[in-house]
Structure formats: C-alpha cells, structure tokens
Amino acid sequence: MAALATGGATPSDGATSFQRKAPASSRLAAIAGTRPSVRHGQLLISSGLPSLDCVLGGGLAVGTLLLIEEDKYGIYSNLLLKYFLAEGVVCGHNLFVASAKEDPADILKELPSPLFDEVHKHQLDEEETTIKSKWESQEPMKIAWRYQNLPKMEVSPAASARFGHYYDVSKTVSQELFQSIKWHRFFLPEEISLQPNIKTCNMICSYTRLLQAIQRIIYHEGFDGSFPQKKQKNILRIGIQSLGSVLWGDDICGTDNPEDIHSLTKFLYVLRGLLRMSLSACIITVPAHLIQNKAIIERVTNLSDTVVGLESFIGSERETNPLYKDYHGLIHVHQIPRLNSLICDVSGTKDLAFRLKRKLFTIERLHLPPDLSDTVSRSSKQDLAESTKLLSSECGAMAIGKKHLDF
Amino acid sequence: MFVELNELLNASPERPEEGKFTLLRDTKTDGSFLVHHFLSFYLKAGCKVCFVALLQSFRHYNIVAQKLGVSLTAAKERGQLVFLEGLKSCFDVLFGEEQQDGPPNPLQFMREDGSNLKTMYEFVHTSLMPSGSDSWKCPVLLVDDLSVLLSLGVRPVAVLDFIHYCRVTVCSQLKGNIVALVHSSEDSEDEENELVVNSLCHQSNLILWVEGLATGFCKDVHGQLKIIQKGSSELKAERNLLRIYQYKIQDKNVTFFARGMSAAVL
Structure with missing residues (x-):
C-alpha cells in the first residue's frame, strides 16, 4: 500500500491553491476505474455494483479483501463475484480467477454484459436527426450565434473511465471486449495434477499453491510497484470462488474438529499481506453456512477487511412471506474496515435487502409493504405481526435483551 | 493520545506508570x-x-x-x-529463502x-x-x-x-x-480464544473493555468502555474498581461521557 498515497499533490509553484486538479497531474487518477477515497485517501475500485459500493463506503479499497458469505445455494454470491470481474473487464484491469469447481474460463464466459450509455446516446441521436430534418426547411433559429461553432460537449465521459457500471444479467459480455484484457487462471484440478503435493507452514497444499500463483503474478507483472517506470500501472482483481469448501481439500466443512483448523486463517493472513503490498483487490466467497466450527468463522471475519453476508429466501419460509415479497434475500454487512483512520464509513441503514430483477441485481433498503386492507383475515395478519417482530429483532443485529436500555 | x-x-505522559500489564479487550466492536x-x-x-x-x-x-x-x-x-x-x-x-545467519x-x-x-x-x-x-x-x-x-x-x-x-x-x-x-x-464458540482472554484478564493490572452497545448500532454513541482496575496493595478497600463510560470516536479524538450523557441525547 506504500505507493498509494494521494495526498502528496503539492500546490503548483506560485499559483493559487484553488485549482482544479488536472487528471494528468495526479498519477493515481491515471488508472481507469479508480478514484481516491475522500475519507482515507486510499484508492477505491468499484465492486461492479454501485449499490454495494454505496453500502461499503464508496467502493472497495485497493489492497483490501472483501469476503462474501455465500447464500445457501451460492447463486447470488456467484453473481457478485461475476459483477466484480465484469467491472474489471470494462475498466481494463487484469483479472485473476481461482476456482476448484468451475473452469475459470467458463466463469468469465458468463460475465454479465455492461449497459453502456452508447445505446441511449444512439437513440437520442436518432431523435435529434428527425428534429433537425424538420428544421432544415426553416431558417435555423439563432439565439446565441457565437456558440454555434463550438464543438458539441461530451455529456458523459467515456464509459470505461467511469467509476462503477450497471450490467445486464440477461446477456453475457461480448467477446471483443473480453479479448482486450489480460487474465490469469487458477483451476485447482489442473494445478494439482501438475506437481506432487507439497505442504509448507502446515497449510494444505491447494492454499499454498494458490498463494504461490498469486505471488508470482504480482511480482512478475509488477503489481507490487517494484518497477514504477516499466509500464502503465494497472489493478489486479482477484476472485476466488467457494474458498474453504470440500473441493479445495479443506475439511472445515466436514467436521467440527478439522485436522487443518488453521489452514484457512493462515491463508487469509498471508493473502492480506500480499494485497497490502500491491495494487490489487480481492473478493472471496466462502460457504460460511457449511463451516461447522463457528470459531473459524469468527477468526476469518477478524482477518478480512470487509465482510458481507448473503441470505437468500430460496427454500426458506420467507420466500412466501408477504413482508418480503419484493426481495430475494437479505444482505448483512458484518464488517467495514478502518483504513488509515480511527473511524470507518458505516452507512446509516443496517437493514438491507437485495433483489434480482430481469436485468439488474440491486441492493436496497428494506421497506415493509404498506398494510392497506382491513379485510385481511385475522390469521394472516397475525403472521405478519409475528414476522415484523422477527424483523425488528433482526434489525439491531446486536440487540440482546428487550428490557435493556443503553440510554 | x-x-x-x-x-x-x-x-499523563510526563510520568508514565511502571510495571503494569494493561489488557485491551473488545467485544462486538x-x-x-x-x-x-x-x-x-x-x-x-x-x-x-x-x-x-x-x-x-x-x-x-x-x-x-x-x-x-x-x-x-x-x-x-x-x-x-x-x-x-x-x-x-x-x-x-x-x-x-531460509537465511542461516542473522x-x-x-x-x-x-x-x-x-x-x-x-x-x-x-x-x-x-x-x-x-x-x-x-x-x-x-x-x-x-x-x-x-x-x-x-x-x-x-x-x-x-x-x-x-x-x-x-x-x-x-x-x-x-x-x-x-x-x-x-x-x-460472550457467546463465542472459540474456546481457545476464551481461555487466553480469561487467563490474561486474571493476570492484568488494568482491563479496558470496549463493548458495542447491546441495543445495536448508534450514530452518536459508538460503544461503552469498562475500566476495571485491579486492587493493588494500597487500594485494598476497593478491589476491582469498575467504571463504565460511553464513547464516541471522532476523526482525531475520542470523547468519553457517562452513560446516557451523550450530547446527542441531552
């Protein structure tokens, strides 16, 4: 993280300090798809989901780790992983995809396609031309003739330079967009067959292999800032799918007293050290509901920077509950990192829900639907009241005693 | 500070105490x-x-x-x-690489x-x-x-x-x-950690215990601090002196106040 300070821009000699910072002068703004955080000066990248960025305090800080606790069937957590990678494709970042289940190439094939402004612009242009053709017959009106030769203003900057995009889940990303970026793969079955097992530092072999792969890329491609003048700086986005599951060779999902109880936590610690030293950000999905020993989850949470839990309604009784009819699940923000400051950006609302519309996945503030009718049968009303109670006890994640008052 | x-x-930094073991403990925050x-x-x-x-x-x-x-x-x-x-x-x-010397x-x-x-x-x-x-x-x-x-x-x-x-x-x-x-x-299942925490609580001279509010997140009160001073030989009368304050973390400072005396509440 040493190379990431943004505050170093000194006011130019003799001139007033009230100057618009030109993007060229700040070397950090040169990286596409990033922006410095207002609060702690750390460089932020978008998670690919503007509503999630908003919840996490503006975005994901470079050099940090976002841990996603998977929902029961892994549908929405995979979607978040794909959003994160798709944002990297659009911004031209380098990607590193690791999985034990799916071939990374297959994951990348299924990335959602970005919704560019060009489509809208195209439509607007068409409208304009029709209006123009109408006007051409008449004398053009001159309101301020001196402006007519000015070039047309670009309303929005090039889409790829912007921070955060919207994606269409129903379409996959086009191949030409995909070919321009550089990506690395780590598919566990392939890697294991290449070399015999090695076990260092009492960590299971798959994790060691993964760490070595990440470290190799960070060093060879210069993400650690070792060769500053070598080439254009870029961000490495690391996505790891279902870490800690049985397929990775870890037994924490199987038993209460696993043999390698420290493997996952050690891996996370070293990975965090790697991230802190480089221009990279990582997203990991973990099947937390499968991990038997809850102590491991507590430790994993302490060792990650941002922790977000997904709870989908699929298969639970909430799926049919009228309270939640607009949503597909709840999202719990368990931890927000404190970076370079005493405080962290906590958003005011803790009750968040997500929904997957036809094209978009969004995170929203959880609202209760209005209770309009008086004619609802008594039993269902009571049901509602029950679930409202349940909800309110959930709202304060830490609420313990009902009688206890802090102030 | x-x-x-x-x-x-x-x-005060002019006369720091000597020979003390201070344990900082945080729960849910x-x-x-x-x-x-x-x-x-x-x-x-x-x-x-x-x-x-x-x-x-x-x-x-x-x-x-x-x-x-x-x-x-x-x-x-x-x-x-x-x-x-x-x-x-x-x-x-x-x-x-493993270095041999040094x-x-x-x-x-x-x-x-x-x-x-x-x-x-x-x-x-x-x-x-x-x-x-x-x-x-x-x-x-x-x-x-x-x-x-x-x-x-x-x-x-x-x-x-x-x-x-x-x-x-x-x-x-x-x-x-x-x-x-x-x-x-308290409701942790991490027994190893609890063992360490309990033993260290026993050994320490001063415990500063930070807890998140039991009633949940609050914008103006970030948590409460329990100060537990173990009775030394001079203070036999008041063993394990316990004081509780609430605090709010600001950009460069932390303010402490008695429970319920937050400026936002009053």
Missing part, C-alpha cells in the same frame, strides 16, 4: 482506537516502544499516529520505536507446529534491552491483537507462555509496561 482517556485513567492511544501516549512519554503489529500495515498505523500528533517514521529513525509488521514478515517466512524471523513459528513463540520473545527481548547509548524512559511492549496468533496456529498455552515471559522481562526486570489487545465475545 486522547486527553479524556488520560484523565479517566489518571495517567473494534477496540483498535485504544491501541492507537497507547502507541502515541508512550511515544510522547519518551518510552522505548516495541510494537508487534500483526493486524494492519505500518502505513495505516503511521497515518493514524500522525492524526494524533506523532510520527512513527521519525520515532523509528530515532530508535525509539521498534516496529514488527506481521503482514510483511509472514511473507518472508513463507516465500523467502536473527531468525519473529514469525518463524508459522513454519513450525506453533508450540512456542520463542523467536517472537527473543525479538521483543533484544529490541527492549537497554543499550548504553540511548536514554529512553521505561520500555513498553505493545501487541495489536494476540487473537491473530491463535489464527496463525499458535496454541493458547504458547500465547500465555509468551505473555508470561514478557511480563517477567519487561514488567519485572526492566520496570516497563505491556499493553495487549484481544478480541472476545
């Missing part, structure tokens, strides 16, 4: 602001500080310390601060089975041993997060041994202080 906390603890407090407090007091930082990078601590009016880089150059950056050292242990890496235990923290203790010992040239006041050992050691595969007994050895050396022999942070929660 936070002036209000100094007043509560009746401490982040108590790292206390680590920043003690780091800047002892640096301002002119103590020689050995900071075992396992949780965050040097840059993070340095930027926060600057907000509190202390420069860690300058303190390092003066030789006042010895900084062990765990996130970097673990890397050398894992990927670096002192062993403090995090060498990651390669071994985690039954002892000898290399870490030796690191603390050599960095806090007074040498003839410098004239710092009492030595201080600061550990940001002993719980991380457990995650790295160290056995709880080894952690307790390490703290015991450090207490003998730093608190008794060198007349210095130890400050260590641990995480804990």
Whole structure:
C-alpha cells in the first residue's frame, strides 16, 4: 500500500491553491476505474455494483479483501463475484480467477454484459436527426450565434473511465471486449495434477499453491510497484470462488474438529499481506453456512477487511412471506474496515435487502409493504405481526435483551 | 493520545506508570482506537516502544499516529520505536529463502507446529534491552491483537507462555509496561480464544473493555468502555474498581461521557 498515497499533490509553484486538479497531474487518477477515497485517501475500485459500493463506503479499497458469505445455494454470491470481474473487464484491469469447481474460463464466459450509455446516446441521436430534418426547411433559429461553432460537449465521459457500471444479467459480455484484457487462471484440478503435493507452514497444499500463483503474478507483472517506470500501472482483481469448501481439500466443512483448523486463517493472513503490498483487490466467497466450527468463522471475519453476508429466501419460509415479497434475500454487512483512520464509513441503514430483477441485481433498503386492507383475515395478519417482530429483532443485529436500555 | 482517556485513567505522559500489564479487550466492536492511544501516549512519554503489529500495515498505523500528533517514521529513525509488521514478515517466512545467519524471523513459528513463540520473545527481548547509548524512559511492549496468533496456529498455552515471559522481562526486570489487545465475545464458540482472554484478564493490572452497545448500532454513541482496575496493595478497600463510560470516536479524538450523557441525547 506504500505507493498509494494521494495526498502528496503539492500546490503548483506560485499559483493559487484553488485549482482544479488536472487528471494528468495526479498519477493515481491515471488508472481507469479508480478514484481516491475522500475519507482515507486510499484508492477505491468499484465492486461492479454501485449499490454495494454505496453500502461499503464508496467502493472497495485497493489492497483490501472483501469476503462474501455465500447464500445457501451460492447463486447470488456467484453473481457478485461475476459483477466484480465484469467491472474489471470494462475498466481494463487484469483479472485473476481461482476456482476448484468451475473452469475459470467458463466463469468469465458468463460475465454479465455492461449497459453502456452508447445505446441511449444512439437513440437520442436518432431523435435529434428527425428534429433537425424538420428544421432544415426553416431558417435555423439563432439565439446565441457565437456558440454555434463550438464543438458539441461530451455529456458523459467515456464509459470505461467511469467509476462503477450497471450490467445486464440477461446477456453475457461480448467477446471483443473480453479479448482486450489480460487474465490469469487458477483451476485447482489442473494445478494439482501438475506437481506432487507439497505442504509448507502446515497449510494444505491447494492454499499454498494458490498463494504461490498469486505471488508470482504480482511480482512478475509488477503489481507490487517494484518497477514504477516499466509500464502503465494497472489493478489486479482477484476472485476466488467457494474458498474453504470440500473441493479445495479443506475439511472445515466436514467436521467440527478439522485436522487443518488453521489452514484457512493462515491463508487469509498471508493473502492480506500480499494485497497490502500491491495494487490489487480481492473478493472471496466462502460457504460460511457449511463451516461447522463457528470459531473459524469468527477468526476469518477478524482477518478480512470487509465482510458481507448473503441470505437468500430460496427454500426458506420467507420466500412466501408477504413482508418480503419484493426481495430475494437479505444482505448483512458484518464488517467495514478502518483504513488509515480511527473511524470507518458505516452507512446509516443496517437493514438491507437485495433483489434480482430481469436485468439488474440491486441492493436496497428494506421497506415493509404498506398494510392497506382491513379485510385481511385475522390469521394472516397475525403472521405478519409475528414476522415484523422477527424483523425488528433482526434489525439491531446486536440487540440482546428487550428490557435493556443503553440510554 | 486522547486527553479524556488520560484523565479517566489518571495517567499523563510526563510520568508514565511502571510495571503494569494493561489488557485491551473488545467485544462486538473494534477496540483498535485504544491501541492507537497507547502507541502515541508512550511515544510522547519518551518510552522505548516495541510494537508487534500483526493486524494492519505500518502505513495505516503511521497515518493514524500522525492524526494524533506523532510520527512513527521519525520515532523509528530515532530508535525509539521498534516496529514488527506481521503482514510483511509472514511473507518472508513463507516465500523467502531460509537465511542461516542473522536473527531468525519473529514469525518463524508459522513454519513450525506453533508450540512456542520463542523467536517472537527473543525479538521483543533484544529490541527492549537497554543499550548504553540511548536514554529512553521505561520500555513498553505493545501487541495489536494476540487473537491473530491463535489464527496463525499458535496454541493458547504458547500465547500465555509468551505473555508470561514478557511480563517477567519487561514488567519485572526492566520496570516497563505491556499493553495487549484481544478480541472476545460472550457467546463465542472459540474456546481457545476464551481461555487466553480469561487467563490474561486474571493476570492484568488494568482491563479496558470496549463493548458495542447491546441495543445495536448508534450514530452518536459508538460503544461503552469498562475500566476495571485491579486492587493493588494500597487500594485494598476497593478491589476491582469498575467504571463504565460511553464513547464516541471522532476523526482525531475520542470523547468519553457517562452513560446516557451523550450530547446527542441531552
């Protein structure tokens, strides 16, 4: 993280300090798809989901780790992983995809396609031309003739330079967009067959292999800032799918007293050290509901920077509950990192829900639907009241005693 | 350092206490602001500080310390601060070649089975041993997060041994202080961690226990601080003095107030 300070821009000699910072002068703004955080000066990248960025305090800080606790069937957590990678494709970042289940190439094939402004612009242009053709017959009106030769203003900057995009889940990303970026793969079955097992530092072999792969890329491609003048700086986005599951060779999902109880936590610690030293950000999905020993989850949470839990309604009784009819699940923000400051950006609302519309996945503030009718049968009303109670006890994640008052 | 906390603890950087073991404990919230407090407090007091930082990078601590009016880089150059950056050292242990000469890496235990923290203790010992040239006041050992050691595969007994050895050396022999942070929660299933926390609570002279509010998140009150002072020989009448305050963390300061006396509530 040493190379990431943004505050170093000194006011130019003799001139007033009230100057618009030109993007060229700040070397950090040169990286596409990033922006410095207002609060702690750390460089932020978008998670690919503007509503999630908003919840996490503006975005994901470079050099940090976002841990996603998977929902029961892994549908929405995979979607978040794909959003994160798709944002990297659009911004031209380098990607590193690791999985034990799916071939990374297959994951990348299924990335959602970005919704560019060009489509809208195209439509607007068409409208304009029709209006123009109408006007051409008449004398053009001159309101301020001196402006007519000015070039047309670009309303929005090039889409790829912007921070955060919207994606269409129903379409996959086009191949030409995909070919321009550089990506690395780590598919566990392939890697294991290449070399015999090695076990260092009492960590299971798959994790060691993964760490070595990440470290190799960070060093060879210069993400650690070792060769500053070598080439254009870029961000490495690391996505790891279902870490800690049985397929990775870890037994924490199987038993209460696993043999390698420290493997996952050690891996996370070293990975965090790697991230802190480089221009990279990582997203990991973990099947937390499968991990038997809850102590491991507590430790994993302490060792990650941002922790977000997904709870989908699929298969639970909430799926049919009228309270939640607009949503597909709840999202719990368990931890927000404190970076370079005493405080962290906590958003005011803790009750968040997500929904997957036809094209978009969004995170929203959880609202209760209005209770309009008086004619609802008594039993269902009571049901509602029950679930409202349940909800309110959930709202304060830490609420313990009902009688206890802090102030 | 936070002036209000100094007043509560009746401490001042002009006359730091000696031979004390302070345990910082956090439950359902982040108590790292206390680590920043003690780091800047002892640096301002002119103590020689050995900071075992396992949780965050040097840059993070340095930027926060600057907000509190202390420069860690300058303190390092003066030789006042010895900084062990765990996130970097673990890397050398894992990927670096094994060097034969020179002192062993403090995090060498990651390669071994985690039954002892000898290399870490030796690191603390050599960095806090007074040498003839410098004239710092009492030595201080600061550990940001002993719980991380457990995650790295160290056995709880080894952690307790390490703290015991450090207490003998730093608190008794060198007349210095130890400050260590641990995480804990009552409904935790992490038995190893609970064992460490309970034993350290028993050994410590002062416990600063930070808790998140039981009623949930609040914008103007970030949590409550329990100050538990163990009865010393002079204070036999009031053993285990317990005081509770609520606090709010601001950009560069933390304000403490009696329960329910937050400015936003009144």
